[in-house]
Amino acid sequence: MGVCQSKEDNPKNKTYLLQTLEEHQGGINCMALSEDGSVLATGSEDCTARLWTTKTSLCECIGILKGHEDYINCCLIEDNFVVTGSADKTIRKWEMSTCDCVHVFRGHTSLLNRIICTGDFIFSSSYDRTARCWDFDTGECIRVFSGHKRGVYPLVFIPAPDDARTPARPDSGEVEDNSQYDWDGNKDILITGAADFTARSWSFETGKCLRVFKEHEGGITCMTTDQEGKILFTGSTDQTIRSWDILKGTRLKLFSGHQASVICMTVSRCYTFLLFYCRFLS
Missing domain, CATH: 2.130.10.10 (YVTN repeat-like/Quinoprotein amine dehydrogenase)
Known part of the structure; x- marks a missing residue:
């Protein structure tokens, strides 16, 4: 006896796409997930970062971080804060619950490339040929690592x-x-x-x-x-x-x-x- 299978049941026709998030107005350059996996942060060419809830059946935008004057290259989540680095030469620290910017880290003279965080300190790299260390709480630049060409x-x-x-x-x-x-x-x-x-x-x-x-x-x-x-x-x-x-x-x-x-x-x-x-x- 033959077996009849519809096109819809054919594994080749299946897709694993669950949802498309289209709220950004430009390309997405970076993403970060909170430690408990409940919040996703995305940084975009549209100069904003967005926060998304991941624990609901559908991901929803729960916050927009506005303030950067150029595209966002890197981001991370540390405790209740989001940190973003931008082509506007600054790093910004945001309160996750209110989406308010609580610190602007200034010192780099060119666009930001990467940021990492230890809890006490933020380290950043830039096209200005330097890396910098910042106090996470105060935003003070503690150290400049200069030597790359x-x-x-x-x-x-x-x-x-x-x-x-x-x-x-x-x-x-x-x-x-x-x-x-x-x-x-x-x-x-x-x-x-x-x-x-x-x-x-x-x-x-x-x-x-x-x-x-x-x-x-x-x-x-x-x-x-x-x-x-x-x-x-x-x-x-x-x-x-x-x-x-x-x-x-x-x-x-x-x-x-x-x-x-x-x-x-x-x-x-x-x-x-x-x-x-x-x-x-x-």
Whole structure:
């Protein structure tokens, strides 16, 4: 006996699209999800960010964050606040419940590329060739990390271990020769990647450069570390991924094979392997 199946029941005709959110008036450049997964924030070319509820049967816009004078490039959610970075050279901190802007962080001289948050501090990268650290509560700029020759993109913050010692370290000067700097990794560090083909590690305490990771032949677009914070992975427009010893600054492995820029990646915490994505440039 034959089996009759309608077109509607054919798995090939099924779609997994649940809902389309069309309220933005421009392209969406960034998204962030709250820790409990109940609120989604989106930043757009229309100079606004929007908040969406995700726990209802249909996602609904529950707030519009207006104030930026140019498109929004990056955003994050920290506790009850949303933080956005824009091409208007500012970072803004918003109260999620009221959508009011409570702080404007000024200091960068070009558009913002990325922001990350530790709870106490916000770190930002910019096309002005610098990264900056800001006090999350007051908006005060605490540190400027300057040394890259082109725009700075990805950021990684590695906190010191709980039992960290306090080793002696040089007080000034940029370190280009890795052998001249005996750093044992027991301090908070920031790592930045840039369009100058290099990544750099920085002392959070002094703002000085600790290591320069230079071997890529294209801009560094994404970075991540292993779970212990000892190995750095960098993805680049040169179509490769490279791994580095963070303390020594030496390259460990080269992952090649992509035919286009690597633009994002992550390290699985359950299994030791890389997940990454590349795109073809027109």
